[in-house]
Structure formats: structure tokens, C-alpha cells
Amino acid sequence: MSKFNFFERITVTSSDFADHEMNFDFISAGFAIVNESTIDGNTVEYSFNKSTLHGDLITGGIDGIIYDSRHENKIWFRLKAGSSACSVRIEAWA
Secondary structure (H helix, E strand, O other): OOOOEEEEEEEEOOOOHHHOEEEOOOOOOEEEEEEOOOOOOOEEEEEOOOOOOOEEEEOOOOOEEEEEOOOOOEEEEEEOOOOOOEEEEEEEEO
16 A cells, blocks of 8 residues: 555646746656647656656557656656657656
């Protein structure tokens, strides 16, 4: 049974990691992130340290990912150049 659970949706509107920080307030045992945009090719990039690009979520391609046994408490998001605002769903547990 999970001790902590987190769920939130944010709208990513900027191409700067500094503008979209998600803080779980606990160290995760795992988490899932999903780009819920309905526009094909809309891309959200994410980072675990606010500067390094760790991955991306592309509508119509890889639009979601689950990390099991990844221990994080923050994720930063930004839009890839040419993408419009995207809703991102974040779920984390510990």
C-alpha cells in the first residue's frame, strides 16, 4: 500500500523549465507523467534537475511514461519550440 499519493494537472505554457515546477513534497517510489494535449506533435520536455533535458512527451507519439523505482521529489516542464500550451497529468506515489 502506498504511503503517499500525489495527483495534479498543470498547463505548460513556456519554453523555460523555471516556469513550471512540480513538487511532490515527498521522495517518490515511482510516478507517471502524461501529455494530455490533443494536438499531434505538441511536445512537453521534462527535467529532474531544472537544467538537463531528461525526456519528452509527444502527443501522437510517446505521450506518457511511467517511472517505477525512480526517486524524485520535483519535476520541471517546458514546451519544445513550436509547441502550444499542453496539459500535463502527474501522478506520484511512495
